[in-house]
Amino acid sequence: MSQMREPAFDRIVALVLRTGAFGCFFIMLAGLITGLFLHGEIPLQIERAGVLLMLATPVVRVIVACFLFFKEKDMKYGWISLGVLLVLMLGTMFGIGEH
Amino acid sequence: MIAALLLVVLGFCAGLLGALTGIGGGVLLTPILALHFGIPIRAAIGTSLVAVITTSAASSSVHLQRHTTDIRLGMTLELATSLGAAVMAYLVGYFNRNALEGLFAAFLLYSSIMILSRGGKVKSEDATQPENGEIPPYEPKRYPLGLSASLVAGALSGLLGIGGGPIKVPLMFIFMDVPLMVATATSNFMIGVTAGASAIVYYRRGDILAEIAAPLAVGVFMGSLIGARLAPRIHTKVIVYLLVGVMLYLAGHLILHLWGVKL
Numbered sequence: 001m002s003q004m005r006e007p008a009f010d011r012i013v014a015l016v017l018r019t020g021a022f023g024c025f026f027i028m029l030a031g032l033i034t035g036l037f038l039h040g041e042i043p044l045q046i047e048r049a050g051v052l053l054m055l056a057t058p059v060v061r062v063i064v065a066c067f068l069f070f071k072e073k074d075m076k077y078g079w080i081s082l083g084v085l086l087v088l089m090l091g092t093m094f095g096i097g098e099h
Numbered sequence: 100m101i102a103a104l105l106l107v108v109l110g111f112c113a114g115l116l117g118a119l120t121g122i123g124g125g126v127l128l129t130p131i132l133a134l135h136f137g138i139p140i141r142a143a144i145g146t147s148l149v150a151v152i153t154t155s156a157a158s159s160s161v162h163l164q165r166h167t168t169d170i171r172l173g174m175t176l177e178l179a180t181s182l183g184a185a186v187m188a189y190l191v192g193y194f195n196r197n198a199l200e201g202l203f204a205a206f207l208l209y210s211s212i213m214i215l216s217r218g219g220k221v222k223s224e225d226a227t228q229p230e231n232g233e234i235p236p237y238e239p240k241r242y243p244l245g246l247s248a249s250l251v252a253g254a255l256s257g258l259l260g261i262g263g264g265p266i267k268v269p270l271m272f273i274f275m276d277v278p279l280m281v282a283t284a285t286s287n288f289m290i291g292v293t294a295g296a297s298a299i300v301y302y303r304r305g306d307i308l309a310e311i312a313a314p315l316a317v318g319v320f321m322g323s324l325i326g327a328r329l330a331p332r333i334h335t336k337v338i339v340y341l342l343v344g345v346m347l348y349l350a351g352h353l354i355l356h357l358w359g360v361k362l
Contacts, residue, residue: 007166014163017291021156025320028313032103047313054152054316055302058295062177065170077171084177084292091185091299 009068016064020057024050059088102136103314110150110318116345117154117319118326119338124319125151125261126210127342130203130349132311134356140199141191142308144260145301148294149312150319151262155290157320158327162284172239172277173285176249180263180289181296183253188297191258192304199258200353206259207350211343213265239275248274257297262290 031046066081109131113124128147133140162168191199239245248270252263264286271282301307 009170010163010166010168013170014160017156017160017163021153021160021320024153024156025317028317031309031313032107032317035103036100044310047309050316051149051302051307051309051312054149054156055295055298057156058152058292062174062292065174077174080171080174080178084174084181087178087181087185088292088296088299091188091296092303 006072009065009072012068013061013065016061017057020053020060024054024057027053059085062088103310106136106311106314107318110315110320111322112318113150114154114319114322114324115326115329116322116338116342118158118323119330119333120342122210122214122265122339122342124154124323125259126207127345127349128315128319129260130207130353132315133200134349134352136311138308138311140196140203141194141301141304142306142311144191144199144258145298145304145306146308146312146315147260148298148301149307150316151260151294152291152298153316153320154323155262155287155294157323159284159288159291161327162287165284167234167280167284168288169239169277169281169285170288172271172275172281173288175242176245176267176271176285177289177292179246179249180253180256180267180293183250183255184257184293184297185300187254187257188300191301197357200357203259204350204353204357206255206261207346207353210265211346211350214339214343234281235278237276237278237281239271239277241274241276245270245275253293253296256290256293257300260294260297262286262294264290 028047028050031043031050034046035043062081062085066078066085069075069078069081109128110124113127116122116127117124125147128150129140129143132138132143132146136143138146159168248266252266252270255261255266256263267286267289268279268282271277271285272279275282277285298307
């Protein structure tokens with residue numbers, strides 16, 4: 001089963017990743033350019049948005065794959081994707097370890 | 100402002116070297132941020148993770164369009180890599196700075212020795228391009244071994260802010276009977292989620308500095324795009340030795356730093 005590939009599936013997941021990477025690049029570039037002209041919080045806020053988009057990209061990629069697996073009635077891999085999503089969410093709940 | 104420009108240049112060089120040699124740029128970014136930009140090592144790890152995710156997302160989308168990525172295998176192993184990465188990223192909060200710098204120096208030395216012992220060969224030729232568009236049929240084997248090793252690879256990623264490709268590619272290729280080009284693409288695919296799992300934990304702890312991550316990611320992104328274009332036309336062996344030289348220098352510098360010697 002594993003070597004079975006659906007071009008549409010690959011394309012959708014690739015689109016998610018490319019959107020995240022290019023989006024992050026342009027947002028961060030905008031932050032840097034803004035920083036040339038403005039000081040203070042505004043450039044930093046833009047750069048923070050870029051970081052958040054980058055952190056969100058892998059999560060969205062897993063959600064999209066999960067959705068596609070369930071839609072294809074490929075239950076096993078749908079549940080596996082849901083498991084990966086759960087682990088990613090775990091990090092948002094138990095992230096603090098400041099000492 | 101000059102610092103931001105330097106970070107773009109640093110990211111560019113790391114991205115370029117990473118794309119040319121197949122060794123992720125994260126290995127260089129963390130120690131350089133810690134040693135030359137005065138960033139605490141934990142924040143250096145968290146910040147270079149952002150650059151690692153950006154590179155993985157960009158290059159993985161290219162592999163996906165060539166249909167060489169095994170999403171099912173990748174997703175299955177990600178169960179283990181992301182768990183290892185998240186748990187280790189959490190534990191790193193309890194490590195002191197010296198332990199992290201020592202571990203990083205040891206990792207750089209180990210990687211350098213591994214590359215040198217293989218005579219500077221880090222990637223198989225054309226491992227990413229399907230020959231006449233055909234992937235031989237295969238069935239991944241030994242899932243228990245694959246999952247256990249992925250847990251370790253994920254933990255290393257969370258600990259050092261690296262992608263862990265040098266573990267995952269041979270694991271899939273040698274032990275799970277996956278063709279090399281699929282193993283390479285799938286490893287690349289997994290890096291985003293693995294690094295993402297630990298980056299979320301670093302972010303929540305305040306260990307990702309946006310003002311450092313932004314110029315770095317911009318540089319890495321451009322460097323790896325250009326590197327990927329140049330890779331087929333460039334003799335990589337010289338670049339690999341250059342990379343090993345930088346890695347050895349950084350390992351030595353980290354060790355001196357641990358002993359309190361100022362350069």
